Amino acid sequence: MPDKVLVYSRFPKAQLVRFGERYEILNAAGQRPDQAFAASEIADIRAMIASGGAPLGGDVMDTLPKLGAIVCYGTGYDGIDLAAAAQRGIVVGHSPGANAASVADIAVTLMLAAVRRLPVADSYVRSGDWAGRKPSPMMRPQAGMRGRKVGVYGMGEIGRKIAARVAAFETEIGYFSRTRYDLPYQYLPSLEALADWCSVLMIAVRAGADNVNAVDADILRRLGSDGFVVNIARGSVIDQPALVAALTDGTIAGAGLDVFASEPHAPDALTALPNVVLSPHLGGHTLESHVAMQDCVLANLDAFFAGKPLPYEVRGA
Amino acid sequence: MPDKVLVYSRFPKAQLVRFGERYEILNAAGQRPDQAFAASEIADIRAMIASGGAPLGGDVMDTLPKLGAIVCYGTGYDGIDLAAAAQRGIVVGHSPGANAASVADIAVTLMLAAVRRLPVADSYVRSGDWAGRKPSPMMRPQAGMRGRKVGVYGMGEIGRKIAARVAAFETEIGYFSRTRYDLPYQYLPSLEALADWCSVLMIAVRAGADNVNAVDADILRRLGSDGFVVNIARGSVIDQPALVAALTDGTIAGAGLDVFASEPHAPDALTALPNVVLSPHLGGHTLESHVAMQDCVLANLDAFFAGKPLPYEVRGA
Numbered sequence: 001m002p003d004k005v006l007v008y009s010r011f012p013k014a015q016l017v018r019f020g021e022r023y024e025i026l027n028a029a030g031q032r033p034d035q036a037f038a039a040s041e042i043a044d045i046r047a048m049i050a051s052g053g054a055p056l057g058g059d060v061m062d063t064l065p066k067l068g069a070i071v072c073y074g075t076g077y078d079g080i081d082l083a084a085a086a087q088r089g090i091v092v093g094h095s096p097g098a099n100a101a102s103v104a105d106i107a108v109t110l111m112l113a114a115v116r117r118l119p120v121a122d123s124y125v126r127s128g129d130w131a132g133r134k135p136s137p138m139m140r141p142q143a144g145m146r147g148r149k150v151g152v153y154g155m156g157e158i159g160r161k162i163a164a165r166v167a168a169f170e171t172e173i174g175y176f177s178r179t180r181y182d183l184p185y186q187y188l189p190s191l192e193a194l195a196d197w198c199s200v201l202m203i204a205v206r207a208g209a210d211n212v213n214a215v216d217a218d219i220l221r222r223l224g225s226d227g228f229v230v231n232i233a234r235g236s237v238i239d240q241p242a243l244v245a246a247l248t249d250g251t252i253a254g255a256g257l258d259v260f261a262s263e264p265h266a267p268d269a270l271t272a273l274p275n276v277v278l279s280p281h282l283g284g285h286t287l288e289s290h291v292a293m294q295d296c297v298l299a300n301l302d303a304f305f306a307g308k309p310l311p312y313e314v315r316g317a
Numbered sequence: 318m319p320d321k322v323l324v325y326s327r328f329p330k331a332q333l334v335r336f337g338e339r340y341e342i343l344n345a346a347g348q349r350p351d352q353a354f355a356a357s358e359i360a361d362i363r364a365m366i367a368s369g370g371a372p373l374g375g376d377v378m379d380t381l382p383k384l385g386a387i388v389c390y391g392t393g394y395d396g397i398d399l400a401a402a403a404q405r406g407i408v409v410g411h412s413p414g415a416n417a418a419s420v421a422d423i424a425v426t427l428m429l430a431a432v433r434r435l436p437v438a439d440s441y442v443r444s445g446d447w448a449g450r451k452p453s454p455m456m457r458p459q460a461g462m463r464g465r466k467v468g469v470y471g472m473g474e475i476g477r478k479i480a481a482r483v484a485a486f487e488t489e490i491g492y493f494s495r496t497r498y499d500l501p502y503q504y505l506p507s508l509e510a511l512a513d514w515c516s517v518l519m520i521a522v523r524a525g526a527d528n529v530n531a532v533d534a535d536i537l538r539r540l541g542s543d544g545f546v547v548n549i550a551r552g553s554v555i556d557q558p559a560l561v562a563a564l565t566d567g568t569i570a571g572a573g574l575d576v577f578a579s580e581p582h583a584p585d586a587l588t589a590l591p592n593v594v595l596s597p598h599l600g601g602h603t604l605e606s607h608v609a610m611q612d613c614v615l616a617n618l619d620a621f622f623a624g625k626p627l628p629y630e631v632r633g634a
Contacts, residue, residue: 147605169425287460
């Protein structure tokens, strides 16, 4: 008999196929386990797979009396109440770095598309306005990338991959993170100093209670009227109403966002703006990063059921 | 009295300001000189500024009996009949490299946006379909950049800048050009071999009579169903109807195009496709590349009127 694993979050079925080949999967698909299944069905569940971003507190953990492991599909685990898990002796695992290249790629894609106004350009061609030689103020030449100072907020695996990519565009790279690393980029001692220094701010910090709304009206103002902000981390890191205001009144020039304060919702005030580029939290959604994330999930589950430490355990859990 | 310079092509006025500070500008704005001005006004014109891409043959040159220099605003000069200019003792100048960074940036922007389906993603968020949890087959995970083989067709200044940028995305770079260079990229001996080897083809070749429709149905077929083509060179290099067919029937996965066969026209068959990203020939249109192109134009004009060789002369003209 294969071990039973509960899938707590809602995932596309294609992403669960490999887990089903090795485990008996009970898919709660976003419902509380005790609402999706009878108590007898879940009484012996010892491990669950969750997305890292959705809230998962002690109350949910308590619906599974035998729960010993929460394995996050993805690098993030900000939704998991780590203290509650620790109190209950539940280990937490994730998929560090598995999607870093894909996420860094989307960060750069959004940066370039925002700076060069790609969605507006694409619409301009498709609408026939270009063929009709109808001028568009949005199509006037803008400052490009060369010579720009690009600030990376957070220098984990994704931040490093963003920095390596953006450096190839003849830019200067600076960063702020809690730790100063031996890297060929300028270190700025605070987020404020980074925002003063750069005109493009790339948010790649691991979300947590200490950085909720860290990028606020003050930080945005420091980027300046030629400034851009790109967020591929979590919506919680930006004060979203302040961002909408800064984009609307020209405090900054534009933004590229893969994440939002309350997903999958993007407010009308944001979706109506021409100077933003928006994507539906697809940073990690490439075929190769899904395979890599599934590898991590399976390695964590296999180790747990073999009574071994998780190879990709969340520290401090 | 400042020297007189005729502006042959149609340019936004903002791009001519610096020329007017040093020369007396007669702006034909796309008309034939002898239609825009009286013969007496243009009888003593010795130099003209032209966009490099629009046709400029001996008939137009003959409307200016004293013409000694054609200075192209931009790196391209494929519209200029070089043989006709040489016969008349007219030197031709251009702006090599001035816009290379901006054009390379757009090439990478289009590549990333096509591979990651950014315009579809942006529309998906703006339409409310994401918030409504309405699935979209276009939003299923696709192969990303990591590990891809990217082929660069043409290894001039723009091709090199494209290669340097794309290499940062954890890809392999190969190239084909007439000349094999000492570069850290794989050299493929033909366009066919390059297309067989790569899944993303970046067209950066200088357009000319020898490469009209070089990227045809056969080359596209060699890229494969996961293949992409990006063109920032000239529309003439691609067989555009063959491209539309390949995009429509799934022979390749997508395309990013900044240039078209007959600008500013993009055919309906192309603008209706969801798997293309289109921009209105804005590759070089950043503020910094306009300044650099204007620097080249002024350096060429100043040298010409001082009786010196053009610093940025087109060789073989």
